[in-house]
Amino acid sequence: MSPSLKLSDLPASGGETLQEQVYQRLRRSIMIGEVRPGVALTIRGLAEALDVSPTPVREALRRLSAERALAVLDNRRVMVPEMTVQRFEELLALRVTLETHAAERALPYISDSLVSMLVSIDGLIDTALDNDDYEEVIVTNQAFHIRLYEANPHQQALPMVESLWLQFGPFLRLAALNLKEHYRFDRHKEAIEALRRRDPLALRVAIEADIRDGIGHIGRDGLLQAFVDAKGALR
Amino acid sequence: MSPSLKLSDLPASGGETLQEQVYQRLRRSIMIGEVRPGVALTIRGLAEALDVSPTPVREALRRLSAERALAVLDNRRVMVPEMTVQRFEELLALRVTLETHAAERALPYISDSLVSMLVSIDGLIDTALDNDDYEEVIVTNQAFHIRLYEANPHQQALPMVESLWLQFGPFLRLAALNLKEHYRFDRHKEAIEALRRRDPLALRVAIEADIRDGIGHIGRDGLLQAFVDAKGALR
DNA sequence: TTAGATATAATGTGATCACATTTTTTGTGT
DNA sequence: ACACAAAAAATGTGATCACATTATATCTAA
Numbered sequence: 001m002s003p004s005l006k007l008s009d010l011p012a013s014g015g016e017t018l019q020e021q022v023y024q025r026l027r028r029s030i031m032i033g034e035v036r037p038g039v040a041l042t043i044r045g046l047a048e049a050l051d052v053s054p055t056p057v058r059e060a061l062r063r064l065s066a067e068r069a070l071a072v073l074d075n076r077r078v079m080v081p082e083m084t085v086q087r088f089e090e091l092l093a094l095r096v097t098l099e100t101h102a103a104e105r106a107l108p109y110i111s112d113s114l115v116s117m118l119v120s121i122d123g124l125i126d127t128a129l130d131n132d133d134y135e136e137v138i139v140t141n142q143a144f145h146i147r148l149y150e151a152n153p154h155q156q157a158l159p160m161v162e163s164l165w166l167q168f169g170p171f172l173r174l175a176a177l178n179l180k181e182h183y184r185f186d187r188h189k190e191a192i193e194a195l196r197r198r199d200p201l202a203l204r205v206a207i208e209a210d211i212r213d214g215i216g217h218i219g220r221d222g223l224l225q226a227f228v229d230a231k232g233a234l235r
Numbered sequence: 236m237s238p239s240l241k242l243s244d245l246p247a248s249g250g251e252t253l254q255e256q257v258y259q260r261l262r263r264s265i266m267i268g269e270v271r272p273g274v275a276l277t278i279r280g281l282a283e284a285l286d287v288s289p290t291p292v293r294e295a296l297r298r299l300s301a302e303r304a305l306a307v308l309d310n311r312r313v314m315v316p317e318m319t320v321q322r323f324e325e326l327l328a329l330r331v332t333l334e335t336h337a338a339e340r341a342l343p344y345i346s347d348s349l350v351s352m353l354v355s356i357d358g359l360i361d362t363a364l365d366n367d368d369y370e371e372v373i374v375t376n377q378a379f380h381i382r383l384y385e386a387n388p389h390q391q392a393l394p395m396v397e398s399l400w401l402q403f404g405p406f407l408r409l410a411a412l413n414l415k416e417h418y419r420f421d422r423h424k425e426a427i428e429a430l431r432r433r434d435p436l437a438l439r440v441a442i443e444a445d446i447r448d449g450i451g452h453i454g455r456d457g458l459l460q461a462f463v464d465a466k467g468a469l470r
Numbered sequence: 471t472t473a474g475a476t477a478t479a480a481t482g483t484g485a486t487c488a489c490a491t492t493t494t495t496t497g498t499g500t
Numbered sequence: 501a502c503a504c505a506a507a508a509a510a511t512g513t514g515a516t517c518a519c520a521t522t523a524t525a526t527c528t529a530a
Contacts, residue, residue: 017483017484018483018484019483040511042510042511042512043511043512045510045511052484054486055483056484058512058513059293059294059297059483062298062301063297063298063301064301065298066297066298066301066302075511075512076511076512076513077492077512078512084389086389087391089389090387090391090392093340094336094392105325105328154319154321154322155325156322156325156402157325159303160395160398163395167391252514253513253514254513275481278481279480279481279482280480288514288515288516289482289514289515289516290513290514290516291513291514293482293483310523311482311483311522312481312482312522312523313482471530473528473530474527474528474529475527475528475529476525476526476528477524477525477526477527478525479524479525480521480522480523480524481520481521481522482521483519484517484518484519485517485519486516486517487517488513488514488515489513489514490511490513491510491511491512492509493508493509493510493511494509494510495507495508496505496507497504497505497506497507498503498505498506499505500501500504
């Protein structure tokens with residue numbers, strides 16, 4: 001029988017623990033929407049697919065469950081949680097609140113060299129969009145936000161932001177696709193401009209617009225409803 | 236040799252898994268500041284103290300680490316993280332942002348019966364304060380906030396709020412103590428009044444004031460600095 | 471006494487096994 | 501063909517073992 005889950009290859013293990021490698025691998029799969037909501041992730045199944053013993057898989061699943069990337073049902077089955085319209089709205093509002101907070105908290109620490117860095121990352125996103133490499137779009141877009149927020153060396157919001165990204169996992173591919181099709185304004189360039197002017201309000205506006213352009217539209221058009229009805233079977 | 240960690244007793248196990256019981260027990264210990272920052276929590280040590288095998292302890296530690304209640308060092312040792320002034324400030328600002336968000340998002344769902352419930356919980360807090368039962372103060376105070384926020388049946392912020400509470404664990408006892416000594420206004424009653432009037436701005440103000448009264452003062456007076464210097468050896 | 475080396479103990483990680491529960495398949499009767 | 505019961509397979513949980521790494525204690529020499 002073929003493995004129940006196909007996973008992108010791992011770039012060769014380093015000195016990390018097996019648990020860490022399994023965690024990173026599963027995390028990436030969830031983030032790019034490779035794991036469909038509602039299908040059970042079994043310990044033995046993943047262990048076989050990743051060619052490790054059940055032990056590190058168990059710990060990685062426990063970790064991802066604690067981060068709300070996975071849900072454990074009463075049956076003790078673990079899966080990417082199904083999305084509902086109301087949960088989507090709450091997650092979106094929460095993401096706006098958390099990321100505008102994180103951005104504003106990072107603003108006092110912004111240096112000119114960091115701004116240059118963000119400009120070049122933004123260029124990488126455009127390149128990835130031209131190449132229709134949506135996984136790269138997702139990862140690089142997140143790198144943009146991460147670099148911005150952790151300009152504040154004491155930033156505490158990042159793990160929560162990443163938890164939200166994971167929970168949007170099934171939709172990030174759709175968001176990246178939409179970015180290419182329909183985007184009119186580059187919100188990242190607006191954010192960069194706000195950073196240059198050290199303008200906290202403009203920064204908040206740009207970040208919120210970026211989030212709503214990227215993923216908010218899914219909730220507006222019938223896209224989310226279609227996804228829910230199809231139980232994540234789109235694409 | 237006596238166990239390295241003393242833990243409050245568990246109220247007899249239910250149908251839950253051992254891992255869940257261990258998790259709840261450790262969680263409570265961290266929340267009430269029983270575990271001092273910097274001291275290593277060993278798997279075997281906890282397993283012996285709790286009279287279980289290492290397996291469920293490992294999973295509970297992994298879970299709490301993912302929730303940022305515990306930190307894993309490079310040595311792979313796990314402990315309650317040390318506090319710094321800057322981290323404290325970031326966590327405090329984040330708590331204000333998250334909890335005012337959660338409260339505002341819950342406001343449309345507030346019913347009169349829930350307001351009554353909150354009033355009675357607030358009474359329990361006063362009773363606990365009179366009895367100098369600080370653990371009860373902590374738990375009941377959190378129950379007040381939880382009931383409020385999850386009035387919204389789709390609330391997504393609660394796990395993050397609880398993660399922050401855990402990270403404040405070493406200080407919640409100090410906060411509860413201060414509440415008895417120095418509090419002038421009952422911020423919960425202000426919040427309840429705002430809920431009755433369905434006034435979102437007044438609610439935000441009350442929640443923020445409640446948080447800052449409760450834990451913010453620790454950062455203001457030398458209390459935090461003393462705690463950091465003493466490596467959590469106060470009380 | 472103290473600094474550094476060596477040995478001993480303790481720890482985290484991963485694999486494997488046993489067992490109870492749950493899921494899936496198979497069988498049976500109408 | 502379909503509903504229901506029985507059997508078989510799969511799954512999560514917890515315990516135990518082996519091993520490499522890390523921390524602690526002990527020893528030695530100045």
